[in-house]
Amino acid sequence: MTIRGHRYDSAIVDDPQRPSILAERDLTDDERAAVADAERPGVWVEDHETPEMDPLTYGPSQTALRGDGRVLSQEQTDALIVQGLYDHVAWTTSTRELRNAVGNPPLSALLQMRLGSEVVLARQQRGGIHSDPLVRLLAYRAWGDRDRKWTRRDTARVFVRDEAALMSFYGFDELEFGSIKAVGEFGSRYRLQGHRGDRSAYVDIHQDDARETENYYELRLDALEKLDELLTADGVSRMTEPHGYSRGRPVTRR
Numbered sequence: 001m002t003i004r005g006h007r008y009d010s011a012i013v014d015d016p017q018r019p020s021i022l023a024e025r026d027l028t029d030d031e032r033a034a035v036a037d038a039e040r041p042g043v044w045v046e047d048h049e050t051p052e053m054d055p056l057t058y059g060p061s062q063t064a065l066r067g068d069g070r071v072l073s074q075e076q077t078d079a080l081i082v083q084g085l086y087d088h089v090a091w092t093t094s095t096r097e098l099r100n101a102v103g104n105p106p107l108s109a110l111l112q113m114r115l116g117s118e119v120v121l122a123r124q125q126r127g128g129i130h131s132d133p134l135v136r137l138l139a140y141r142a143w144g145d146r147d148r149k150w151t152r153r154d155t156a157r158v159f160v161r162d163e164a165a166l167m168s169f170y171g172f173d174e175l176e177f178g179s180i181k182a183v184g185e186f187g188s189r190y191r192l193q194g195h196r197g198d199r200s201a202y203v204d205i206h207q208d209d210a211r212e213t214e215n216y217y218e219l220r221l222d223a224l225e226k227l228d229e230l231l232t233a234d235g236v237s238r239m240t241e242p243h244g245y246s247r248g249r250p251v252t253r254r
Contacts, residue, residue: 021089021141022097034140034148035133042077042128042147044070044113045158067122068115069155069169077128079106081139081147084124088142102135126150153221160217170228172196192220194227201230 027035046067072080086105089098111121127150130136139147159165167175174195193202203223 020097021085021138022101027137031137031140035137037129037136037148039074039131040077040127040129041072041074042080042125042150043155044068044072044076044080044122044124045126045155046122046124067113067124067158068165069159070113072125072128074128074131076110076122077125078130078132078135079110080122080125081128081130081135082106083111085135085138085142087123098138101138102132126155153225156221156224157217160221166224170194170224172227172231192223192227194224194231196231199231201227203227203230 044067082102083106085098085102086095089095108121111123112119113122125147127147129147130139156166156169159169163175163177167173172194176191176193176195178191190205191202192205193200203226205219205223
């Protein structure tokens with residue numbers, strides 16, 4: 001197959017149950033759609049759950065979340081997508097064919113990210129589309145629609161258990177969270193209040209069953225998005241009131 005000046009041969013596949021992303025075959029309609037995508041920058045998110053990760057550098061002992069959701073440049077995005085392809089084929093195919101198709105792994109300088117007082121090497125991104133059609137095809141074969149369908153909500157979901165990271169991600173100066181009162185035997189009502197500059201707004205979260213942890217975090221993200229909308233709309237909410245919430249009222253802080 002030749003796409004935009006690249007030529008590659010069929011890869012050596014170690015696992016017959018897992019077809020090589022480099023296998024030469026006719027493109028499917030979904031693959032053609034992926035090739036036709038427009039390039040776009042992604043965000044820096046690393047979840048440490050990708051099965052293709054190199055265990056020498058991302059072993060089970062390294063469980064701390066890395067990445068802060070920052071928007072990357074297109075050059076950084078391209079580098080991280082190529083790095084992701086090298087990580088993907090590391091244990092299933094020879095890397096020689098991938099090198100022939102996309103070139104060498106990216107330079108470490110493109111993967112360096114400052115995180116607080118440290119400089120770390122990034123390995124993953126989310127939501128980005130590579131600028132080269134061939135790499136877009138290989139990325140689609142490697143992880144499907146993951147990046148094509150990635151949303152801002154997905155980025156926030158990565159940090160949902162880290163209040164400081166969420167506050168930074170949404171651009172709040174302060175974020176206050178507390179219980180208001182019990183509702184029924186298991187239900188609870190919580191108030192999430194955000195501050196940005198000299199304005200603040202709150203959203204009440206009604207939870208029918210406090211034991212439903214996953215549902216609770218989704219409700220919390222709903223509330224954060226509504227807070228963001230309230231504080232971005234010059235004090236006027238343009239959102240319809242979601243089910244289960246009290247309406248947030250922007251107020252001027254004194």
